[in-house]
Amino acid sequence: MTYKPQVVTVVTAVHAPSAPFLVEAYESLRAQELPAGWEWQWVIQEDGATDLVTQAVPDDPRISFGQGRPGGPGVARTMGLARAEGAYLKVLDSDDILAPGALARDLAVLTARPDIGWTASRAFDLLPDGTTLSFDQDPDEGPIRRGTVFRHWRADDHRPHIIPGSMCARTGLVLALGGWMALPASEDTGLLLALNTVCDGWFIREAGLYYRKWPGQVTSQAAHRDTAERTARAAVAEARVRALEALPAWRFPTTDG
Known part of the structure; x- marks a missing residue:
């Protein structure tokens, strides 16, 4: 499929x-x-098929809406890739909010730096009372070299120092890596780890995302913190990284030139 370069x-x-x-x-x-x-x-892409979601989708010709059998957010996003038209892919969870200028800043980096495969930006927690809290591990503005995210994730009990929900990447790279991992949670962290294994990223210090905190979100449920599941999620995400590391030719860009 040919993707539109300015979409x-x-x-x-x-x-x-x-x-x-x-x-x-x-x-x-x-x-x-x-x-x-x-x-x-x-x-x-709805994770399921309900009238409640159908009725909530805004009426805008720029929107492509799809439904399917439930499989979790990673499956829903990956299914949505079938309708993606743009050469660049931005993540936005349904309960989050983009900060002003977020897309323009992502695109400014990716179009000016062909050696950079993905971007992420500063994120703030959006609390139920409307106040915000900043994330305490944001890196400096600039390149994130291959393997940096993985090393930090392993050292900090499998918590990334970058919010995966703020990510923007080249569509071809996301597809080449198989999209989001087929996990019940941490599927976006798994993709971020894979991306940073094969290419450099770029961190934008300006706010790009407001990450909503509310009782119904998946990450607030007890199942998300189940020790056995969390250990298994981390194990398969690390195995994916190790497998990519063992393929030295699998790098972006394909040559240093």
Whole structure:
């Protein structure tokens, strides 16, 4: 498939409990100012098939909405890739909000630096009372060399020092790596680890994402903290990294030139 070079596809997985937040996510996307000649496409994929989500999808020709049998957010996002048109892929969870200028900053890096495969940006927790809290491990502005995310993740009890939900990447790279991992959680961390194994990224210190905290989010459920499952998720994510490390020819860009 040929992807449009001046289109960024924003991919969002949604399930029924988070459907009411789609309006705010849409408003944050519609407020983005892109460089001249650029467009965004919003691919929304429901993890399931309910009228509640269908009714919450905004009426906008730039939106491509799909449904399917439930398999978790990673499966939903990967299924959404079938409708992606842009050469660049931005993650936006259905309950999160893009900060003003986020897309333009991502694209400025990726178009100016062909050696960079992905970007991430500063994220703030958005609390139920409307206040925000900053993340305490943000790296400095600039390149994130291959393997940096993995080393930090292993040293900090399998917690990345970058919020995967703020990521923007080259669509071809995401597809080459198989999309999001087929895990019940941490599927976005698994993709981030894989991306940083094969190529350098770039961290943007300006705010790019407001990460909503609310009782219904998947990461707040007890199952997300189950020790056996968490250990298994980490083990398969690390195995993926090790397998990619063992393929030295699998790097982006393919040559140093």
